[in-house]
Amino acid sequence: MFELPRMPILTSAQFLRFVLSPGEGLMSSSSLELGEIVHVEVRDAAGAVTTYTHDYPVDASTLLRIPSLGLIRAAGMALTPDLRDTVTDRFISDGILSPVTVNVTLSANTIDLQNNIAPGDLLFIRILGPDGAIDPSSGSFPVDGDGFVNIPFLGGTFVLDNRFFEAEHQIEVGLEDGGFFTQPFVVNVTRIALP
Structure with missing residues (x-):
């Protein structure tokens, strides 16, 4: 019996790279781009999934922001082994987890970094504490007609x-100045929910 080969599901950015550069093939280890979302799975010495395991967007400043690891320049980096090894090395060198197992995969979703926030938008605001845990004040919040979002x-x-x-910067500064959070913590603002 003839079996068709399995084809990977592509993000729009990956599809465009394939169409514009067909000689590179589907399985190339192309570099990460702004707005792509990376699922980072982090396991501790016992093999248990940790609270650092989340989807992290490559933000407008080319960074992946993982609590307690600081800033990781991700845009232009190959997903594997480069990003995976960088995240692993940072967990170990910063003394957060050792040994640690890190796996990274590309999400099918992307973040729209170009369009400004407008009235009627529904924003998903995720606050990650220093240990990577999602703060209970995270959630979805509508932007009212005057351009305000009412958040905890x-x-x-x-x-x-x-x-x-x-x-994100405005919310982080407000939370820190108000004494509600201390660094390191990360705020993500998107139009899609990030697990």
Whole structure:
């Protein structure tokens, strides 16, 4: 019996790379691009999945922000082995987890980094604590007609015409200045829910 080969599911960015550069093939270890989402699975010495396991977007400044690891320049880096090894090395060198097992995969979703926040948008705001745990104040929040989003601790926060990274910075500063969180913590603002 003839069996068709399995083809990978492509993100729109991967599809465009394939169409524009067909000689490179589908299985090339192409570099990460802005807006792509990387699922990072982190396991401790016992093999248990840790609270650092999440989807992390490659943000507008080319960074992957994982709590307690600081900033990891991800855009332009190959998913494996480069990003996987970098994240693994950071967990060990920063004394957070050792030994540690890290696996990385590309999500089918991407983050739209170009469109500004507008009234009527539903924003997903995820706050990750220093241990990677999702703070209970995280959730989905509508942007009202005046461009404000009403979020825990800060109340009405003006985000009209901000890009996601601007809203993230504004929320992080407000949470830190208000004494609600201390560094390191990470805020992600997107139009899709990040697990």
